[in-house]
Amino acid sequence: xxxxxxxxxxxxxxxxxxxxxxxxxxxxxxxxxxxxxxxxxxxxxxxxxxxxxxxxxxxxxxxxxxxxxxxxxxxxxxxxxxxxxxxxxxxxxxxxxxxxxxxxxxxxxxxxxxxxxxxxxxxxxxxxxxxxxxxxxxxxxxxxxxxxxxxxxxxxxxxxxxxxxxxxxxxxxxxxxxxxxxxxxxxxxxxxxxxxxxxxxxxxxxxxxxxxxxxxxxxxxxxxxxxxxxxxxxxxxxxxxxxxxxxxxxxxxxxxxxxxxxxxxxxxxxxxxxxxxxxxx
Numbered sequence: 001x002x003x004x005x006x007x008x009x010x011x012x013x014x015x016x017x018x019x020x021x022x023x024x025x026x027x028x029x030x031x032x033x034x035x036x037x038x039x040x041x042x043x044x045x046x047x048x049x050x051x052x053x054x055x056x057x058x059x060x061x062x063x064x065x066x067x068x069x070x071x072x073x074x075x076x077x078x079x080x081x082x083x084x085x086x087x088x089x090x091x092x093x094x095x096x097x098x099x100x101x102x103x104x105x106x107x108x109x110x111x112x113x114x115x116x117x118x119x120x121x122x123x124x125x126x127x128x129x130x131x132x133x134x135x136x137x138x139x140x141x142x143x144x145x146x147x148x149x150x151x152x153x154x155x156x157x158x159x160x161x162x163x164x165x166x167x168x169x170x171x172x173x174x175x176x177x178x179x180x181x182x183x184x185x186x187x188x189x190x191x192x193x194x195x196x197x198x199x200x201x202x203x204x205x206x207x208x209x210x211x212x213x214x215x216x217x218x219x220x221x222x223x224x225x226x227x228x229x230x231x232x233x234x235x236x237x238x239x240x241x242x243x244x245x246x247x248x249x250x251x252x253x254x255x256x257x258x259x260x261x262x263x264x265x266x267x268x269x270x271x272x273x274x275x276x277x278x279x280x281x
Contacts, residue, residue: 027064029239030085031055034073036167038192039263040090040225043070050263051090051107054256055227058246072166074144083232086239092146092223102236104244106224109277112148113214114139115175115183115190126217137181138163140171148184148220169193175212187214188275192267224277 033052035043040051047053052068059066069076069085080088081100090107091097114132132150136159141147143164147155154160163180165171171183172193183190194212229240250256260274 028067029059029064029087029243030067030069032069032071032076032079032085032088034076035070036169037090038189038196039267040189046263046266050260051225053259053263054107054247054250055089055243057255057259058243058250061250062242062246073142077144077228080228080230081232083230083236085230086233086236087227087229089227090225091228092225094146097226097228100231101228102231102240103226104229104240105247106226106277107247108225108275109222110186110188110225110275111219112184112221112223113187113190114151114220115172115185115212115214116181117175118211118213120181121213121215127215128218131217132220135160135182137161138179139182139184140165140174140180141184142166142168142171150220151184169197172197172212184220185214188269188273190214191269195267 033041035041037049038045039049041049047056048068056066056068069079071079076088077091079085092110093103093106097103114127114135129150132148133154135151135154138161139147139151139155140163141151143166145164147162151160151162155162163171163174165174168183168185168189171180171185172190174180175183185193227240227243229236233239247256257274261271264271264273
């Protein structure tokens with residue numbers, strides 16, 4: 001009995017001086033993102049949209065946790081640039097972004113098209129880059145989003161006036177009532193948005209199904225959609241490399257495609273609309 005008591009006392013003293021090693025805490029990565037960009041990022045969508053699910057799946061697969069702040073788009077980019085969060089997504093490639101942030105593997109490659117009422121498009125059903133450079137009138141593209149270079153030049157030269165409200169839905173509503181002549185948008189996002197607006201708004205419901213369409217022919221631009229990692233965080237480059245590597249693994253293992261299929265099915269869209277990055281994009 002005395003030997004047992006001595007052993008117990010020794011064990012208690014030993015543990016008090018040499019506690020068991022604590023489990024390593026999971027690393028956390030902080031994001032700031034915008035909202036209302038269906039099907040890519042939107043709080044009302046399953047898992048917050050397809051891009052949010054892809055990003056958070058990649059973070060989970062590297063053994064980390066995501067902390068996500070939903071703020072206005074412009075503020076999201078400012079927070080990432082200042083290093084107050086690790087990153088923001090999703091943003092198209094630009095020289096400014098390349099200079100100010102660390103860019104990893106793109107989440108997708110998206111085509112930007114010029115939407116208008118069919119009566120406007122009737123005169124020029126197929127447009128080339130040269131034609132886009134000659135467009136006049138008013139174009140709508142949400143505040144702080146990057147206008148296609150050909151349209152941006154037309155704005156600078158005074159041939160085109162840009163309207164930049166908050167959110168793409170406002171752009172299409174302005175197009176419907178004639179306050180603007182054109183909207184720059186991705187077809188997948190625009191299709192979902194217009195279908196939702198037709199179902200939820202009597203005025204939109206009065207529109208013929210094909211009253212608004214996009215110009216065929218060459219897209220305005222094809223751009224890579226990126227996570228922008230802060231250069232002002234000591235671990236920004238590490239996160240950029242880790243997540244880029246994991247996103248590629250998800251592509252190779254078919255996980256990214258499964259996520260896309262779920263989100264397209266949710267919106268009643270065919271799998272052929274899943275965007276893919278072609279060589280050279």
